[in-house]
Structure formats: C-alpha cells, structure tokens
Amino acid sequence: MEKKDLTSGIVLVLTGAAFFAGSLLLPWKDTGYDWFGAPGLVPAILAALLVLCGLRLILRSRKEPDFYARLSAAETPLLCSDEDEEDVSGEGTAHPAWMHREGPRAVLTVTLCCAYVLLLGRVPYMAATAAFITGFILLFRGAGILKALFIGGAASVSIWFVFYKIFAVFLP
Structure with a gap:
C-alpha cells in the first residue's frame, strides 16, 4: 500500500466534502436562477469529482499495493526517459532524482x-x-x-x- 496515496486520498475526500458543503450555501432557489443556472451547481459538481478522485486513490492504495512497482517496471515511462538521469532507488525508475x-x-x-x-x-x-x-x-x-x-x-x-x-x- 502506498501511504502517500492513502493520505492524499483522505485529504482530497475531506477537501471535496468541505467544498460541497460550501456550494450548498450558495443560492440555489433564489428568483432568477433555474436549478441548472444556480451559482452552487458547478462548485458542487467539481467538489463531487474531487471526492471521487480521492476515493479512487484510497481504493488504489488498498487494492493495488504493487501499482507503483508495476508502473516503474513498464517499458514506456510515463513522465520521461531515463537517459542521463540519476537513479536514487536502484530499481531502474524512469524519473530524475529530484522527482522522488x-x-x-x-x-x-x-x-x-x-x-x-x-x-x-x-x-x-x-x-x-x-x-x-x-x-x-x-x-x-x-x-x-x-x-x-x-x-x-x-x-x-x-x-x-x-x-x-x-x-x-x-x-x-
């Protein structure tokens, strides 16, 4: 389990929940606003998406503990090539030392x-x-x-x- 994913996921869920609660305080039924034009709609949607991203991180930290090992073992690195880069972990990762x-x-x-x-x-x-x-x-x-x-x-x-x-x- 990646502890960073679990911690980040919890922070995202709590932040998203706080933003969602804040979006509910914005006007929703005032005159002049339909439900789809209410100022709180977009923040509520974005907050819900933030919560979903946090939940995904939490689930991945629990169900896929080898995610990062598989990622670093992949043939095609996601961020950059390993040419002329330091390898601080000794596992052939494709990221420069400062990225760790x-x-x-x-x-x-x-x-x-x-x-x-x-x-x-x-x-x-x-x-x-x-x-x-x-x-x-x-x-x-x-x-x-x-x-x-x-x-x-x-x-x-x-x-x-x-x-x-x-x-x-x-x-x-």
Whole structure:
C-alpha cells in the first residue's frame, strides 16, 4: 500500500466534502436562477469529482499495493526517459532524482502557480495560460519542447473558447 496515496486520498475526500458543503450555501432557489443556472451547481459538481478522485486513490492504495512497482517496471515511462538521469532507488525508475522528493516538486508547483497568478491581468489570458501549461509540462518533463508548446497553446485556446465563447465567462 502506498501511504502517500492513502493520505492524499483522505485529504482530497475531506477537501471535496468541505467544498460541497460550501456550494450548498450558495443560492440555489433564489428568483432568477433555474436549478441548472444556480451559482452552487458547478462548485458542487467539481467538489463531487474531487471526492471521487480521492476515493479512487484510497481504493488504489488498498487494492493495488504493487501499482507503483508495476508502473516503474513498464517499458514506456510515463513522465520521461531515463537517459542521463540519476537513479536514487536502484530499481531502474524512469524519473530524475529530484522527482522522488515531494518538497522540491511542491515548491516548484507553488512557484509556478504564483507566477501564473502574477501574469494574469498583465499579459493576455491565453498567453499566460499557455506559458503556465507549457512551463508545467517542461518542468515536470511531461514532453519535449515542441509538444509542450503545442499542448500549452491548444489547451489555452480551448479553455478560452469554452469559457469565454460558450459559457460567456469573462476571463482576466
């Protein structure tokens, strides 16, 4: 059993439950809102999905204790190749040494998110979002530069289109 999955799953379930409770406090039956247009609907759906993701982690930690061993033994690594990378575990894992420690990854994630927030409003939304997604992919070695740029650009345009054009949500 991966203790991190169990702990993360419990945190996600509790966070999702708290967000769901908060979404119930938003207006649902006030005049001017149909049930599908209520401000609490989307947060409730997202909170329920967060709870489901947490439950999946909890179940995986209990039912598939060898999940990470099978993942590292796979021929095609998910994150990056093992060329010129340190192997701290000695088991032939495909991740660089720093990816095995949560501290640096968490600090990099928070730093990247803060930089994104600072860019919003100063740089056009699509450019900031594309830079954030591309940076995240490159930082965590999810793909090469061209593929990361393509994914970042495509995701940025897709997000803008869905929220701005379809849902008429004004973006920063």
